[in-house]
Amino acid sequence: MLLIILCVGLLPFGFASINTTCLSADEGNALNEIGRKLGKDWDFEGRLCCDWEYPSNDTYENNVRCNCDRSNSTTCNVIAVSLKGQSLQGILPLEFVNLRFLEIIDLTRNYLSGTIPPQWGSMEHLRNISLIGNRLNGSIPKELGNISTLQTLTVEDNMMSGIIPEELGNLSSIERLFFNSNFFTGELPASFAKLTTMKEFRIGGNNFSGKIPDFIGQWRSLESLRIQASGLEGPIPSNITLLESLTDLRISDLRGRDTPIPPISSTTRFKNLILRSCNLIGQLPESLAPQNLKVLDFSFNKLNGSIPPGFAELNRTDFIYLTGNLLSGRVPNWMLTIGDDM
Numbered sequence: 001m002l003l004i005i006l007c008v009g010l011l012p013f014g015f016a017s018i019n020t021t022c023l024s025a026d027e028g029n030a031l032n033e034i035g036r037k038l039g040k041d042w043d044f045e046g047r048l049c050c051d052w053e054y055p056s057n058d059t060y061e062n063n064v065r066c067n068c069d070r071s072n073s074t075t076c077n078v079i080a081v082s083l084k085g086q087s088l089q090g091i092l093p094l095e096f097v098n099l100r101f102l103e104i105i106d107l108t109r110n111y112l113s114g115t116i117p118p119q120w121g122s123m124e125h126l127r128n129i130s131l132i133g134n135r136l137n138g139s140i141p142k143e144l145g146n147i148s149t150l151q152t153l154t155v156e157d158n159m160m161s162g163i164i165p166e167e168l169g170n171l172s173s174i175e176r177l178f179f180n181s182n183f184f185t186g187e188l189p190a191s192f193a194k195l196t197t198m199k200e201f202r203i204g205g206n207n208f209s210g211k212i213p214d215f216i217g218q219w220r221s222l223e224s225l226r227i228q229a230s231g232l233e234g235p236i237p238s239n240i241t242l243l244e245s246l247t248d249l250r251i252s253d254l255r256g257r258d259t260p261i262p263p264i265s266s267t268t269r270f271k272n273l274i275l276r277s278c279n280l281i282g283q284l285p286e287s288l289a290p291q292n293l294k295v296l297d298f299s300f301n302k303l304n305g306s307i308p309p310g311f312a313e314l315n316r317t318d319f320i321y322l323t324g325n326l327l328s329g330r331v332p333n334w335m336l337t338i339g340d341d342m
Contacts, residue, residue, distance in 0.1 A: 023066065024075040030098035031064070031078065037093040038083065038112070059109065060085040067101065079125075080104035087111055092136070094119055101125050108154075109133040116155075118143040128152040132178065136160055142167040154178035156202060166191045173197060180226065181205040188213050188232075197221060204228035204250075211256070216240050224248035234279055235259035247292070252276040258302060261285060276300055276321070284322075286310050293317045300324035307332055 023031075035042030061084035068076040078099045084106055091114035096105060103125050112134040120129070121143025127150060136158040144153065145167030151174060161183040168177075169191020176199060184206040193215035200223060201216070208231040216225065217239025223246060233256035241249065241262040247269055253276070260282040261275070273288070274297040283305035284298065293314060299321040306329030307322070314320060315334050 022075060023078070027075075027078055027099055030095045033095040034081070034093040037090045037095070038088045038107075038110075039090050040083070040088070061106065062086065065104075077101040080106075082106040083110070084108045084130075085110070089113075092116055092131075096120060097122055103149075104128045104130075106130040107134065111135055113137070115139075116141055116144070120144065121146040123147060124149065126150055127173075130154045131158065133157045139163070140165060140168070144168065145170040148172050150174055152176040155182065157181040159183065161185065163187075164189055168192070169194050171195060175199040175221075176201075178202045179206065180228075180230075183207060185209065185231075190215070193218060195219065200224040202226040203230045203232075204252075205230070207231045209233075211235075212237060212240075212251075212254075214239065217243065219243070220245065222246050226250040227252075228274075228276075229253040231255070236262045236275070236278060238262045241265070247271045250274040251278055254278045261298075261303075264288060271295075273297070277324075284308055284311070284327075288314065295319045295321075297321040298325070302326055304328065306330075307335070 032042055061082040063080065063082040064078060065080040066076040067079045079101055080103055082104060085108065088107070088110040090112060092112060094117045096102060097119050102123060104127060106128065108130050109132060113136065115136065115138035118141035121141060126147050129150065130152065132154050136155065137160060139160065139162030140155065142165035145165060150171050153174065154176060156178040159182065163186030164179065164184060166189040169189055174195055175197055180202040182205070185208065187210035188208065196219060198219040199221050204226050205228065211233045212227060214237045216222070217237050220243065222243050225240065225246060225248070228250050229252055232254060234254040235256070236251060242265050244265065248271055250272060252274065256279060258279045258281045261280050264285050269292050271292050272295045273293065274295060276297050277300040280298065280301035280303060282303065284303060284307060286308050287310045294317060296314065296317055301324070303325040304327065307327065312332065312334050
C-alpha cells in the first residue's frame, strides 16, 4: 500500500492545510524502529512529517496522530499510535518511550507476543494502553504504576500471568482496568482502594484468590463491574450493589459459602444485573428498578420461594434467567406471554 505522509494541520470537514512544522528526526527514527518490530514497512528517516489516518471502524485502525501546536516548538510530536486489527506479529516495542509526548498506544487484536516493557512506565503523558486480544505473556510491570496520567489499561484476552502489582494502586487517574481472560493469580491489591476514579473494572476468566474486596464499594464513579469466573470467593459486598452509578454488574462462579442476595437499591439504574452461580440463598428481591434493565440473571443459585408480584414490572426486560434454583409456585401469566426470552 502506497503511504503518502504530509505535514498537515487537520481542519474541520476533512480539509487539510500544509504546516511547515515537521516530525523531529528522533521521533521519526523511533517510529521506524517501532514499525520494524511490529512488521510495518515504515521509512521515516527523520525527514518526513506525520499525521495520517486511514478509514477505520470498531475492529480496524491504521492511524498515527501528531500535535504540531505546542508552544515554543519547531517540530511535531507523535501523540497516538493506533494499529488495531492488523494481524501484526512481533513484540511490543520499547521504543515507544522515545515518543516523549505519546498519549495513546492501541495495538488491539493482533498477534503480538512477549512481555510489556517495564520502561513504558517512564512515559509521562500516556493516557491509554490498549493491548486486547494478543498473545502477550509474563506479568504486568510494576513500573506502569508510575504513569499518573493513565486512564485506560486493557490487557484482556492474552496469556499473561502472575500477581497484580501493588504499585498499580498509584494510578490516580485510572478509569478502566481490563484484566479478564488471562491467567492472573493472587489477591487483588489492597492499594486498589485508592482508585476512586474507576469507571470500568473487568477481571473475569482468571485464577485470582481471596474474597471480593469491600473497597470496590468505595469506587463511587463505577459504572461497569465484571467479575465472571475470576476465581474469587463470595460474598458479594453489599456496598457494591448500592453504587448509584453502577449500571452493568456481572458476577458469576463464585467460590465459598452460601449467602443471601445483597441489597439492591431501587434507585440504581441497572442495564445488566447478572449474579449467576454465586451461591445465593433466600428469596428473590421484591423490587427492582425496571426502567433500563435489559438483562436479569439469577440462574444457578439456591433461591427459593415464588416469583414476586413486583417482577411484573420487568415485562420489558429483554432477558430474564432464573433457571437452576429452588423456586416454587405458579409461573406468572406475564412471563408466559413473553416467551423465549424468559
